[in-house]
């Protein structure tokens with residue numbers, strides 16, 4: 001019998017790898033580790049479509065091999081990126097891709113360049129004490145939460161595939177191993193700049209900054225003040241991103257500088273979760289003992305991370321005058337609260353059903369949140385039932401506030417405000433339902449789906465939950481159990497673990 005060793009799809013991805021080509025010295029070429037028995041758990045067909053990659057070809061043994069790292073697809077130049085980072089405030093000068101490998105870049109249907117990387121594909125030069133691996137549960141978790149974010153319209157990396165490896169990874173107990181394929185606008189982080197800044201490698205910093213400008217802010221190309229422009233652009237994207245997180249109650253959980261992407265996408269889904277009862281002090285991560293990355297701290301932490309980014313750019317902003325560089329960079333960072341506030345208020349107005357701006361709107365929103373905080377009302381349901389109340393049916397909303405005497409007076413105030421709008425109540429309700437989701441990946445439902453998949457190899461709950469959260473604004477019969485907050489006992493003991 002004659003067999004061929006040629007890959008079945010030699011040019012499936014049409015890779016064009018600028019990071020490998022233009023940034024030598026910023027990474028270590030690295031081949032992912034083959035796994036014993038690759039088995040595809042899921043291919044993201046709609047993402048494959050966006051990337052103009054044949055989903056049918058991916059949904060195959062070949063797909064299982066390439067997305068597990070067992071075979072390098074044609075045109076890929078696998079590498080592990082170098083980066084540093086502040087972790088919980090302390091600086092680690094060398095982190096890097098300890099369990100990830102960038103395969104390469106593709107142009108999607110809109111002509112946007114996207115990275116395709118593997119996570120959990122074995123040890124690299126940056127692994128330190130880690131095993132370089134990942135488990136089924138956390139990889140499916142990243143799939144679920146990132147798809148929820150995408151469906152909510154929030155910039156995010158996405159998962160193209162999850163493959164079970166057929167080997168066990170050793171954590172607190174042995175778990176089935178997995179590799180995930182991640183698609184990102186790029187994987188350049190604040191920590192990537194910090195790596196070269198900490199080593200005093202000014203030429204490399206400039207190359208990296210010019211690379212990011214070419215990729216994410218091409219309008220700045222060639223301008224004399226382009227590095228300050230880059231700082232402004234990254235600050236703007238983060239202000240917008242964090243405001244969107246806050247509007248849906250998303251808690252990232254590990255906002256270390258190595259987990260902040262310059263593209264403005266949400267990246268590195270570890271111990272993240274959606275808040276249920278409204279409380280700005282909410283923390284889910286078991287490693288965040290001091291509450292540094294609590295829900296309500298996220299805007300301040302983003303500004304802190306951006307200040308660390310600004311520091312790396314100082315030698316480039318005005319190479320002749322450190323004082324002037326500091327002054328210019330400080331002005332940008334100091335504008336963060338105002339920028340963030342602008343995006344947040346824009347989001348809140350939409351959630352409140354307002355299409356015009358009134359100077360009392362900030363106060364109206366704050367008073368509403370204070371009401372929720374008083375009784376730890378479920379954040380997602382409260383907004384959704386407020387949308388229902390836009391046409392007069394306040395019953396379901398009122399039932400969330402059983403003990404509150406302040407709800408009626410706030411509702412009066414909201415009605416007086418909405419009466420100044422030209423929109424009809426029906427249209428307002430429709431608009432509110434398009435920004436206030438009914439389905440989010442609720443913690444209890446996520447954990448149920450993941451343990452069924454991880455412990456019993458049963459993906460049916462995962463698929464059902466995914467179907468609910470990928471159409472988050474469209475209330476459908478039969479999905480009521482996805483709208484309910486977890487039991488207090490569950491929430492009490494709920495913690496998510498990262499890095500597993």
Ligand code: AMP
Pocket residue numbers: 095096097098099100126127128129130131132133134254258259268270498499500
């Ligand atoms: P994270 O907390 O996932 O953002 O990762 C922080 C750093 O730890 C990065 O440099 C990762 O590559 C590395 N890391 C996390 N998990 C592992 C692992 N299992 N093996 C090796 N490196 C890891």
Ligand code: MG
Pocket residue numbers: 258259268
């Ligand atoms: Mg990370």
